[in-house]
Amino acid sequence: MLLAAVVVTHPALPLAECLHQAIRTVRDLHDGDCDSGHRASPTSTVIAVRTKADALEYLVPHQTTFALLPTGGVGSC
Known part of the structure; x- marks a missing residue:
């Protein structure tokens, strides 16, 4: 939700x-409560996609899967 707020x-x-x-905002919200450097700290993954004029901008960090289908569906490739 925080990522969407920044993007918008x-x-x-x-x-x-x-x-x-x-990420910085989440870290600051938990400062003093959580040890973010500890290997057992909670983790997550994210994919962000947005359209800009005639381009598609995307952010897909490692170990995350993103599939993009053509507008006509799977069989239209």
Whole structure:
């Protein structure tokens, strides 16, 4: 949810920077409560996609799968 808020409020920022800001916000929200450096800390993954004019911008970190289908469906390739 925080990533979406950054993407919407800062449309000119690259998605990687939006993710960086969202991660920093989450880290700050848990400062003093969680040891984010501990290997057993909670983790997550994210995929971000947005359209800009005639381009598709996407952010797919490692170990995450993203499938893009043509507009006509699977059989239209």
